[in-house]
Amino acid sequence: MTAAQDLASGKGRTDENFPVASILISARHRPAVHAFYAFARAADDVADNASASGPEKLRLLEAMRATLAGESETDAVSARLRGVLRDRSLGPQHGLDLLEAFRRDVTKxxxxxxxxxxxxxxxxxxxxxxxxxxxxxxxxxxxxxxxxxxxxxxxxxxxxxxxxxxxxxxxxxxxxxxxxxxxxxxxxxxxxxxxxxxxxxxxxxxxxxxxxxxxxxxxxxxxxxxxxxxxxxxxxxxxxxxxxxxxxxxxxxxxxxxxxxxxxxxxxxxxxxxxxxxxxxxxxxxxxxxxx
CATH class of the missing domain: 1.10.600.10 (Farnesyl Diphosphate Synthase)
Structure with a gap:
């Protein structure tokens, strides 16, 4: 079964129009920001993939949501972010909000x-x-x-x-x-x-x-x-x-x-x-x- 990582575009932080956790950000915070970026990048790649169907994209985004929310272990990048957030005593809401935007990209x-x-x-x-x-x-x-x-x-x-x-x-x-x-x-x-x-x-x-x-x-x-x-x-x-x-x-x-x-x-x-x-x-x- 296809996973979100299978639809990766190959884009990274240096391909974005604006800085993503540049050297200006304290080194102790950069790994967490990078984990959040990796999550966002994976979801964006799913939503923008030209070959996957709409239902398949929504299934993959739902797997990311369920994993980030702690309901499953299906998606690796989401599980990583969940662990990083837990270690920082932060909740998943910002990532869950982001997934709503990518669902809209699929359907709207x-x-x-x-x-x-x-x-x-x-x-x-x-x-x-x-x-x-x-x-x-x-x-x-x-x-x-x-x-x-x-x-x-x-x-x-x-x-x-x-x-x-x-x-x-x-x-x-x-x-x-x-x-x-x-x-x-x-x-x-x-x-x-x-x-x-x-x-x-x-x-x-x-x-x-x-x-x-x-x-x-x-x-x-x-x-x-x-x-x-x-x-x-x-x-x-x-x-x-x-x-x-x-x-x-x-x-x-x-x-x-x-x-x-x-x-x-x-x-x-x-x-x-x-x-x-x-x-x-x-x-x-x-x-x-x-x-x-």
């Missing part, structure tokens, strides 16, 4: 509007940051700013990969309402370059992402752990630059990703920001909400 190929997309980000992106925060012992009052940053990162990935997702998976995260309002549809993603209508949708979504990044801007200063604060500052700076690029460039035919020299320059900019901004504890009593 279109998103009606921005609110529906933000609800997807609540499961596909926010749990990753929340898990890292819990691992570092940060308070849950940091979650609203975390969720805004994670949602922004997710939408940036959607915009960068919009043509590829449509071509390879017939999956379109650009909200249908936005496409319709601009007088276009998903078929516009099949062109070699964006039409004016599609370009207007991408720009509008990139600007809404910039609004999320404004909301996320205080996040780094709310984090007590200096190394994690540095990592988040760098990621925030990368995201701000990528969102600006998506306003200015067409992801169907222009380069949006950063080169290594550009990453070095952005790292320097992030360092200056880190040194110039004092730590400000998060406001008490807030709850996460991704809706506008």
């Amino acid at each position: 190929r279109r998103y009606a509007d921005w609110n529906e997309l933000m609800d997807y980000c609540r499961y596909s992106a926010a749990p990753v940051g929340r898990m890292v925060l819990d691992l570092h012992g940060e308070p849950r009052s940091t979650w609203p700013a975390n969720d805004a940053l994670c949602a922004a990162l997710q939408v940036i990935n959607h915009l960068q990969d919009c043509a590829e997702d449509r071509r390879d998976l017939d999956r379109v995260y650009l909200p249908q309402a936005d496409l319709a309002a601009a007088g276009t549809n998903v078929a516009a993603l099949d062109a070699v370059r964006s039409s004016p209508a599609l370009r207007s949708v991408i720009c509008s979504l990139a600007r809404r992402t910039q609004d999320l990044l404004v909301e996320a801007r205080p996040f780094a200063s709310q984090i007590a752990d200096l190394r994690l604060r540095a990592e988040v500052t760098f990621i925030q700076r990368l995201a701000e630059d990528l969102a600006a690029r998506l306003v200015a460039r067409d992801p169907l035919c222009e380069r949006v990703h950063h080169s290594k020299p550009e990453l070095v320059a952005l790292a320097g900019s992030a360092l200056l920001r880190l040194l110039s901004e004092p730590r400000r504890p998060p406001p008490p009593g807030r709850t996460a909400d991704l809706t506008p």
Whole structure:
């Protein structure tokens, strides 16, 4: 019987658009973050596999859920994460939330509007940051700013990969309402370059992402752990630059990703920001909400 590992894509942490537990993260926390990443990578590979059927994908994701929840020992990567979380006195909820997003990737190929997309980000992106925060012992009052940053990162990935997702998976995260309002549809993603209508949708979504990044801007200063604060500052700076690029460039035919020299320059900019901004504890009593 097929296991999740049989559908592995071969992608790893260095293939992602944003850092995954870089050397900025304390060495004592990196193995746990890597275990969570391996779990997420395995589930993503299942959901995105071109040869497996929908029911087979859902069966494999359910095996991951049952193993992570302690109901079985079927899936090795999930069992490993469960052990890591147990050793850190952490529960499985963030991983379980993440699996909900991958189930949606199997069964849902279109998103009606921005609110529906933000609800997807609540499961596909926010749990990753929340898990890292819990691992570092940060308070849950940091979650609203975390969720805004994670949602922004997710939408940036959607915009960068919009043509590829449509071509390879017939999956379109650009909200249908936005496409319709601009007088276009998903078929516009099949062109070699964006039409004016599609370009207007991408720009509008990139600007809404910039609004999320404004909301996320205080996040780094709310984090007590200096190394994690540095990592988040760098990621925030990368995201701000990528969102600006998506306003200015067409992801169907222009380069949006950063080169290594550009990453070095952005790292320097992030360092200056880190040194110039004092730590400000998060406001008490807030709850996460991704809706506008």
